[in-house]
Amino acid sequence: MSNQDLNIFPHLKVNVPSFLLKTYEILENDSLTDLISWNKEGTSFIVFKPSDMSSKVLANYFKHKNYPSFLRQLNMYNFRKTRNQFGQSEFRHRWFKRGLKQQLNHNLSRSTLQYIRRRNQEESDLRIETKESSQELDNYKREQESLKQIVKDLQETQIKLQEDLNFQQEQSVTLSNQNQNTLQVNYLDYLGNKLNLIVIQPKV
Amino acid sequence: MSNQDLNIFPHLKVNVPSFLLKTYEILENDSLTDLISWNKEGTSFIVFKPSDMSSKVLANYFKHKNYPSFLRQLNMYNFRKTRNQFGQSEFRHRWFKRGLKQQLNHNLSRSTLQYIRRRNQEESDLRIETKESSQELDNYKREQESLKQIVKDLQETQIKLQEDLNFQQEQSVTLSNQNQNTLQVNYLDYLGNKLNLIVIQPKV
């Protein structure tokens, strides 16, 4: 099922995130109202049977069946969780309401998205704080450079060592096969694996 | 199937990315060798039937069945694609080889991986032009710590590698003697070289 198939807002140019579309779809699915549905007013939705969400809902709409992942996404989009008087989890977001689909001669979902994006933006802005002396910064920069050079040297040396060790092991294997001897293990394959697969080109 | 089930490196404390584990698993699956398998030397792997990958391979190992997504991941982990003489796609990464599983018997300390991860993060942060110096300073401080740690790790690993290499060489010599084989290499010269290589003593 492609995103396009699920687009309940075809007249909008913006891409509504798949997660929101799918969650809305779930709430439109009448066969699921025992497990999850809008509240009476259609201003929030309630999960009645979290334990059944996994196989009966999530698996059919998402690429997983983990309820916590569903929660994580709701959280991501700023839904707020409350408990109602029956102890049920109720999730609400000021733009996410029943009938959303019909109301869209207004650009509700657009504002939702803008809201979300703005929020993300502000978050990274928040990380910007007061500065300290550029003197100190310079010192760190310089020390950094020499450390990086050392790391680079060490890495090069290890790569060479590894090649040697590989060669050596091949030799031993050959000899050992003739001889029935046992071999030792090799350490840097692991290291190389880590360092390279995960990309470690020291930024110089 | 959880990540744990797939962990072919159970003795490692670090997490090997799921994608790598699964790709390795695929290559270990004998029933798939018609579609995808190691090359003769076990130094790369070949996709023989890209068209069958989707339903017969990917769907069983990943949360999708899109061949392009598989390619994207290979790309992400720096695998290089080439075409062999039969026009087949061959993927190779210098540390990703048949038998990898057996070779991985060493622990690199967790901090090395943390360094790598943090560094990736900072790299993307670097693209934020608006970054100010207090944050920058912070990053430097943190990276400094990590670099020191990684230098330490590398040195330790280096020492172990060296010991292994020495051992390995003794083995070979012994084996070789028993075998009446003549070896191509002169081990003493070789060892001498190694000792030179390893003498990098960064002042930390």
Place this chain on the structure above:
DNA sequence: GGGAATATTCCC
């Protein structure tokens, strides 16, 4: 082949 947005997982 890779940047970037979104989804999923893992962890505190």
Place this chain on the structure above:
DNA sequence: GGGAATATTCCC
């Protein structure tokens, strides 16, 4: 509840 790593999608 949310930060961060990894996976998947989408797009150039």
